[in-house]
Amino acid sequence: MSAFVGKYADELIKTAKYIATPGKGILAADESTGTIGKRFASINVENNESNRQALRELLFTSPGTFPCLSGVILFEETLYQKTSEGKPFVDLLMENGVIPGIKVDKGVVDLAGTNGETTTQGLDSLGTRCQEYYKAGARFAKWRAVLKIGATEPSELSIQENAKGLARYAIICQENGLVPIVEPEILTDGNHDIKKCAAVTETVLAAVYKALNDHHVLLEGTLLKPNMVTPGSDSAKVTPEVIAEYTVTALRRTVPPAVPGIVFLSGGQSEEEATLNLNAMNKLAVLKPWTLTFSFGRALQQSTLKAWAGKTENVAKAQATFLTRCKANSDATLGKYTGGASGDSAASESLYVKGYKY
Amino acid sequence: MSAFVGKYADELIKTAKYIATPGKGILAADESTGTIGKRFASINVENIESNRQALRELLFTSPGTFPCLSGVILFEETLYQKTSDGKPFVDLLMESGVIPGIKVDKGVVDLAGTNGETTTQGLDSLGTRCQEYYKAGARFAKWRAVLKIGATEPSELSIQDNAKGLARYAIICQENGLVPIVEPEILTDGSHDIKQCAAVTETVLAAVYKALNEHHVLLEGTLLKPNMVTPGSDSPKVTPEVIADYTVTALRRTVPPAVPGIVFLSGGQSEEEATLNLNAMNKLDVLKPWTLTFSFGRALQQSTLKAWAGKTENVAKAQATFLTRCKANSDATLGKYTGGASGDSAASESLYVKGYKY
Numbered sequence: 001m002s003a004f005v006g007k008y009a010d011e012l013i014k015t016a017k018y019i020a021t022p023g024k025g026i027l028a029a030d031e032s033t034g035t036i037g038k039r040f041a042s043i044n045v046e047n048n049e050s051n052r053q054a055l056r057e058l059l060f061t062s063p064g065t066f067p068c069l070s071g072v073i074l075f076e077e078t079l080y081q082k083t084s085e086g087k088p089f090v091d092l093l094m095e096n097g098v099i100p101g102i103k104v105d106k107g108v109v110d111l112a113g114t115n116g117e118t119t120t121q122g123l124d125s126l127g128t129r130c131q132e133y134y135k136a137g138a139r140f141a142k143w144r145a146v147l148k149i150g151a152t153e154p155s156e157l158s159i160q161e162n163a164k165g166l167a168r169y170a171i172i173c174q175e176n177g178l179v180p181i182v183e184p185e186i187l188t189d190g191n192h193d194i195k196k197c198a199a200v201t202e203t204v205l206a207a208v209y210k211a212l213n214d215h216h217v218l219l220e221g222t223l224l225k226p227n228m229v230t231p232g233s234d235s236a237k238v239t240p241e242v243i244a245e246y247t248v249t250a251l252r253r254t255v256p257p258a259v260p261g262i263v264f265l266s267g268g269q270s271e272e273e274a275t276l277n278l279n280a281m282n283k284l285a286v287l288k289p290w291t292l293t294f295s296f297g298r299a300l301q302q303s304t305l306k307a308w309a310g311k312t313e314n315v316a317k318a319q320a321t322f323l324t325r326c327k328a329n330s331d332a333t334l335g336k337y338t339g340g341a342s343g344d345s346a347a348s349e350s351l352y353v354k355g356y357k358y
Numbered sequence: 359m360s361a362f363v364g365k366y367a368d369e370l371i372k373t374a375k376y377i378a379t380p381g382k383g384i385l386a387a388d389e390s391t392g393t394i395g396k397r398f399a400s401i402n403v404e405n406i407e408s409n410r411q412a413l414r415e416l417l418f419t420s421p422g423t424f425p426c427l428s429g430v431i432l433f434e435e436t437l438y439q440k441t442s443d444g445k446p447f448v449d450l451l452m453e454s455g456v457i458p459g460i461k462v463d464k465g466v467v468d469l470a471g472t473n474g475e476t477t478t479q480g481l482d483s484l485g486t487r488c489q490e491y492y493k494a495g496a497r498f499a500k501w502r503a504v505l506k507i508g509a510t511e512p513s514e515l516s517i518q519d520n521a522k523g524l525a526r527y528a529i530i531c532q533e534n535g536l537v538p539i540v541e542p543e544i545l546t547d548g549s550h551d552i553k554q555c556a557a558v559t560e561t562v563l564a565a566v567y568k569a570l571n572e573h574h575v576l577l578e579g580t581l582l583k584p585n586m587v588t589p590g591s592d593s594p595k596v597t598p599e600v601i602a603d604y605t606v607t608a609l610r611r612t613v614p615p616a617v618p619g620i621v622f623l624s625g626g627q628s629e630e631e632a633t634l635n636l637n638a639m640n641k642l643d644v645l646k647p648w649t650l651t652f653s654f655g656r657a658l659q660q661s662t663l664k665a666w667a668g669k670t671e672n673v674a675k676a677q678a679t680f681l682t683r684c685k686a687n688s689d690a691t692l693g694k695y696t697g698g699a700s701g702d703s704a705a706s707e708s709l710y711v712k713g714y715k716y
Binding site: 002003198199200202203206207209210213214219220249250252253254255256257258287288289 | 360361556557558560561564565567568571572577578607608610611612613614615616645646647
């Protein structure tokens, strides 16, 4: 056979299609304990479990946001947490049409002999872990592979290793009922131009889809989470229309139509940049057989975090800020965003950190 | 870079898009001298140059057929032939909105150590030959790779060698101004079921598109000529709707949207079968980002050849027969064919020949 059609096939297809509903997208709230610590440090909030619970409750109970979201990616701790009233987060989300997902990779490790390139670990007992997560209510998963652009990067080793890791992760997920989000992130670090990023993105995506085919992954039951195609972080910026054109061209050259949705990562982009770029892609008058939507972490939460600052009295204000970004991105998936969703300077703040370690 | 964008890029994109115009398709009239000899033998016509010229003149001057055709694939001899009035065939075609193409491969040779698998030759001096063909008026090319299905076939060697051959051919064409039609034909010979054909087709196409990406082929300036997905020749037949479902699914899983058109080969199918299957694909209610059309040889010419039988007094009748098949297939590209285009039994005659050698 080519594609593995197991007992979950119909469910996987249905879930992936739902997540890719135009007008909806994903909130990436799967920051590990270490990573959320960095976020909390920037707003002077102590990194303890109750604060982590409080932030996620703030997000998951924000009035009006459910229609904008088809899914939320969770960290393992959060999958088992509840609201202050004792309702499991996964139940709250599911009841409101938001599918819970789970980050399943275990971070990156260096590839010896390369110039700082990495591969992603997490395959050991992944099948068993997926079964547990399915029982707990998760219906999709995420695994982040990381590549970089440099004089000799990405190397063939890095491309092959990360592509094969993504493919093994993907098929194991599908065997156990979880829709795999396939995330081959190419970092923006560097002074390369947008054409270089486009070329690397096309090469990497071609390798990813060849690996998925080799491993019999059912594409109709997957989602892709790529970087947008942009100039390097040390290069001159370009307009959203230019980013849209290079990005959609790269995807049209590599992503088969069977994939129902492409859920972009925001990388180091500011909230506003990410929304404007997504909007420009959806306005582009060229045939796109997959939905183009968002799977944003920082680009959905940055100004919300600042508004909250860890204080209960700020919750309503923070939730209103979160709603603003959710609606803006929902509009962007339909090409209807008109800009300036919040006059807040936080929305325009670049979230780029050189050599960012998650 | 990923895709090579040379001096002919814009022209290649424009030509490929035109060939893929809905309502139009390709007449494959590129039978080698040896192959046309077999056709002539079946109608008791002598295989001499004047007869080969007469057949092609009959086809290229058939009234009413030009709107149905976007291109004709020619054999080298025909590229330089003229009508009986002295007009070069290529001029006649171009003036009538039909783009001349040229078969550039030099047939298949056995792959030692395999079970009768082959690779295709023709890369030597291909660049120079393409330049000559371009000067002579050709604007697209064709190269036929052949794979088979068996207990251990297609082997990884066969898939890789044929995919790489197609990719080298394709980039050389693009360097020299010709749109490459990429043809990875998987023969129907065998007792396998349609699922097996689907799996092999998906695996082969995934390998082909990986190779095209590695060789920097500009997908927007190419066309794909695949087999339809069908049961093996020794297996029970299925309906056009089933063939359409498996074929379009296989293509959706492997062919990036940047490819403007898919021009099916007819293999051993009868004229009517090929048309009905193409029609069913175009009626299928699923998103297809590429045009689905025809590049038929036998399935366009079979009954026309019989009607002609080499006699001048039959030309008008033969041309009317040819027009019938052209219109039927033109309708099929729009999902509008209602069947039974000619009551002629020849239209239903299977053109399957076991182990067919071109």
